[in-house]
Amino acid sequence: MRAWSNALLFALALSGVPSEAAEPTAGDPLDSVMWEYNRQIFLADQPYRFDERVLVELPPFAEDPTQVPLTVDASALAGRIERVIAWADLNPIQQIFNWYPAAGSRARLSLRFKVQQATPVRAAVLTQDGVWHVGSGFVDAAGGGCTAPSMANSDPYWESHLGEIAGRRFQAGSASRYRFKVIHPMDTGLVNNIPEFFLQQLELRDGQGSVLSRMELFPPVSENPVFTFDLEGTEGPHRLWLRDNGGNEFERTL
Amino acid sequence: MLHSHFSRIFKAFALLILMLPGQSWAAPLSYDLKPQLIAEDTYLLQGRLEDFSRGNGGNIVNTAFIVTRDGVVVFDTGPSFRYGKAMRQAIAQVTDQPVLHVFNSHHHPDHFLGNQAFADGTIWALPDTGRLMAEQGGAFSDNMYRLVGDWMRATEMQLPNRPLQVDRLQVGEHRLRFFPMTGHTGADLVMLDETTGVLFAGDMVFYQRALTTPQTPGLAVWLRDLDAIAAIPHRLLVPGHGPAVPDGSAIGQMGDYLRWLDLTLRSAAERGMSMTELMKIPFDARFAEVALRRHEFIRTVAHLYPRYEEAVFQKQ
Numbered sequence: 001m002r003a004w005s006n007a008l009l010f011a012l013a014l015s016g017v018p019s020e021a022a023e024p025t026a027g028d029p030l031d032s033v034m035w036e037y038n039r040q041i042f043l044a045d046q047p048y049r050f051d052e053r054v055l056v057e058l059p060p061f062a063e064d065p066t067q068v069p070l071t072v073d074a075s076a077l078a079g080r081i082e083r084v085i086a087w088a089d090l091n092p093i094q095q096i097f098n099w100y101p102a103a104g105s106r107a108r109l110s111l112r113f114k115v116q117q118a119t120p121v122r123a124a125v126l127t128q129d130g131v132w133h134v135g136s137g138f139v140d141a142a143g144g145g146c147t148a149p150s151m152a153n154s155d156p157y158w159e160s161h162l163g164e165i166a167g168r169r170f171q172a173g174s175a176s177r178y179r180f181k182v183i184h185p186m187d188t189g190l191v192n193n194i195p196e197f198f199l200q201q202l203e204l205r206d207g208q209g210s211v212l213s214r215m216e217l218f219p220p221v222s223e224n225p226v227f228t229f230d231l232e233g234t235e236g237p238h239r240l241w242l243r244d245n246g247g248n249e250f251e252r253t254l
Numbered sequence: 255m256l257h258s259h260f261s262r263i264f265k266a267f268a269l270l271i272l273m274l275p276g277q278s279w280a281a282p283l284s285y286d287l288k289p290q291l292i293a294e295d296t297y298l299l300q301g302r303l304e305d306f307s308r309g310n311g312g313n314i315v316n317t318a319f320i321v322t323r324d325g326v327v328v329f330d331t332g333p334s335f336r337y338g339k340a341m342r343q344a345i346a347q348v349t350d351q352p353v354l355h356v357f358n359s360h361h362h363p364d365h366f367l368g369n370q371a372f373a374d375g376t377i378w379a380l381p382d383t384g385r386l387m388a389e390q391g392g393a394f395s396d397n398m399y400r401l402v403g404d405w406m407r408a409t410e411m412q413l414p415n416r417p418l419q420v421d422r423l424q425v426g427e428h429r430l431r432f433f434p435m436t437g438h439t440g441a442d443l444v445m446l447d448e449t450t451g452v453l454f455a456g457d458m459v460f461y462q463r464a465l466t467t468p469q470t471p472g473l474a475v476w477l478r479d480l481d482a483i484a485a486i487p488h489r490l491l492v493p494g495h496g497p498a499v500p501d502g503s504a505i506g507q508m509g510d511y512l513r514w515l516d517l518t519l520r521s522a523a524e525r526g527m528s529m530t531e532l533m534k535i536p537f538d539a540r541f542a543e544v545a546l547r548r549h550e551f552i553r554t555v556a557h558l559y560p561r562y563e564e565a566v567f568q569k570q
Contacts, residue, residue, distance in 0.1 A: 059529075063553045071531070110528035164570055165570055166569045177526045226560070
């Protein structure tokens with residue numbers, strides 16, 4: 001009898017049943033080997049908890065790995081939101097953005113980003129009490145049967161249209177929704193002999209020039225990115241300002 | 255004593271290994287193609303209403319052949335060399351006639367990667383289809399290896415060897431007519447056998463399986479082509495995916511779905527929806543029976559929504 005139970009323990013140990021030693025994914029609902037590594041980089045030793053109220057909305061798979069739609073919605077959290085950090089665990093450049101939402105506006109934002117492979121995607125939301133609330137999503141990068149090979153990246157259109165902004169305001173209840181597209185190559189620096197060249201700062205300002213909401217962007221944000229913001233209050237005009245890492249500034253009244 | 259202890263541990267361990275779930279010893283991969291007589295001299299090999307997987311080996315596509323008194327005409331060759339060979343065996347079960355003419359409806363991998371098994375015949379395709387295969391076939395082939403695995407073994411792209419620049423061809427007693435279209439991929443062949451009235455629509459028509467849009471020039475173009483297809487007199491329509499139908503139900507469903515897609519994408523752009531919001535919207539009840547509708551809708555939003563956004567955004 002004892003021999004049987006010994007054998008069972010031995011077999012269980014070999015088959016990789018989780019044990020206390022499996023620290024790197026500590027508590028991560030997605031059990032990602034990169035969780036602990038990225039947590040140390042982005043959250044350091046600050047308190048955090050996984051929180052299902054932080055929505056990280058993604059399609060189940062990346063049809064085009066250079067244009068994966070992402071919505072981060074932290075509006076279910078009470079109180080002022082200080083900052084939101086988004087990253088993709090298994091990207092070679094993990095961080096997608098830092099975001100400081102406008103006070104009093106719905107903390108919801110959409111954009112498109114690049115994935116290198118199937119990966120967990122995180123949004124860590126800092127509330128006023130100093131706690132990070134972490135939401136997670138997962139996108140499979142297997143694609144579909146007829147997935148087209150990417151060809152657009154070599155399109156030189158941007159050279160003569162850099163920083164052009166097309167967009168529109170939509171009425172959404174008492175809020176204004178702004179959607180806009182900025183022409184920019186958003187080069188990651190990971191492609192042979194093409195240095196990184198990307199939009200680095202984005203600000204939404206009111207008519208007097210005060211900053212309502214701002215973002216720091218990173219190279220995983222898609223080429224010619226499309227952003228969606230919701231701003232409370234309809235008194236305009238709002239202005240959009242962007243700057244890239246080459247120092248070029250782009251501005252438009254929305 | 256010690257010996258028997260180890261021996262018992264070993265037996266217990268061996269038993270546990272045998273009981274582990276998911277252990278399977280590879281069965282030989284077989285497409286098990288069964289030709290279905292759908293009209294005089296005309297056979298359909300109907301694929302499953304599924305996405306590519308290691309379970310189905312990519313057999314999600316319809317292929318067909320016509321046995322004439324001079325030889326066999328093949329319409330599309332399937333997703334792999336293995337499929338092409340299985341198709342030839344299926345043909346050989348029905349007739350001793352040689353394969354004379356092979357037609358590729360368009361450049362998507364499930365329709366032409368079986369060409370290798372027909373390299374001894376004349377393989378026809380629209381000139382633009384041949385060009386698109388040469389440009390994108392390698393990437394498609396790589397993707398198929400990734401999606402269906404070992405079923406693809408030894409598959410290499412075999413390009414068509416004859417550009418289709420005629421609109422009629424007589425093979426034995428069968429009079430074939432060709433209609434070049436563009437709605438699905440930019441180069442799409444529709445073939446009518448005037449002798450039997452069978453219309454081989456390729457992927458210009460999907461039925462009971464959601465259509466795919468990665469290379470469509472636009473839904474409006476596809477809708478115009480669909481009107482042209484509806485105007486071709488025929489007795490039986492063979493879609494690229496889904497069952498063959500004697501009436502207008504396949505064309506009707508396609509038209510409804512294309513119009514619904516166009517309207518849905520347009521109104522979403524006008525209301526300012528983001529892609530993630532749009533990907534989740536409820537489906538029209540008319541399409542409740544259409545396989546893979548959510549999967550393909552998500553793909554279609556990725557392919558086409560940027561064009562609809564552009565249309566409502568104001569430029570500087």
